[in-house]
Amino acid sequence: MFNFTAPPPLALYVHIPWCVRKCPYCDFNSHELRDELPERDYIAALLRDLEQDLPQVWGRTVESIFIGGGTPSLFSPEAIAELLSGLRARLNLKPGLEITLEGHPGTVEQQRFADFRAAGINRLSIGIQSFNDTHLERLGRIHGRREAIRAAEAAHASGFDNFNLDLMFGLPQQRIDEALEDLSTALDLEPAHRSWYQAHPGAQHLVSFPSAAAAGWMTACRTSRKRARSGSAPEAILSTRSRLTPGAGANAGTT
């Protein structure tokens, strides 16, 4: 039965499509940055676009915002502040709502995280994929294990209690113990949330997930879940979604 007395709340996804380099496995709507980042023009275009949809959301409250990509942490903290103030001026935002920014370990340092926080971001989602240098290199990532760990430490040090780490499993030639080692390292870094994505078999560069190994992966997943619930980070939720619908911005608000 529908309840028409209160309009349903909203979650807003904002897409920022640029990255330092396009990872060969990634089928998001993301593009290598070749020129200067058009921060102001892009924000102005986003807000014009939003204005066209405002009649559809009249009287409704936005309960969370997810700024994803791409690599939104490429935008300056000033640009993110400008975007958020444009959203505040046009939308009815719930006080204290969760506002997530997606970041990449190759583009962050502690002061930048602190500045994003001052700009109004209260949750980070950091794309780690693996802590194993060999796998990171095979994936074409621009960062290594050290930068990945440093990014999580910088998130804590700059006051983000609420952050997510993205990991991928089923990588080319990855063994189960290596994937578990990644999970264990992630748990040790005490993020509030982890996303553990099965490498999407349709993506260029990645091999299919071997079904014969599925039972082993599921056991690994259950063990990690137990640790997430009873171990060092009791608040944690472990996501083990198989994911990615090919196409633009398919990750709206998922991590």
Ligand SMILES: C[S@@+](CC[C@H](N)C(=O)[O-])C[C@H]1O[C@@H](n2cnc3c(N)ncnc32)[C@H](O)[C@@H]1O
């Ligand atoms: C839009 S990316 C944003 C994160 C950031 N740009 C980075 O890569 O560090 C969101 C997440 O999607 C996941 N992802 C990307 N391509 C994938 C694929 N082919 N299969 C599974 N997960 C994938 C990765 O975990 C990635 O961190």
Ligand code: SF4
């Ligand atoms: S995985 Fe992240 S950094 Fe790599 S191309 Fe996709 S969005 Fe960009």
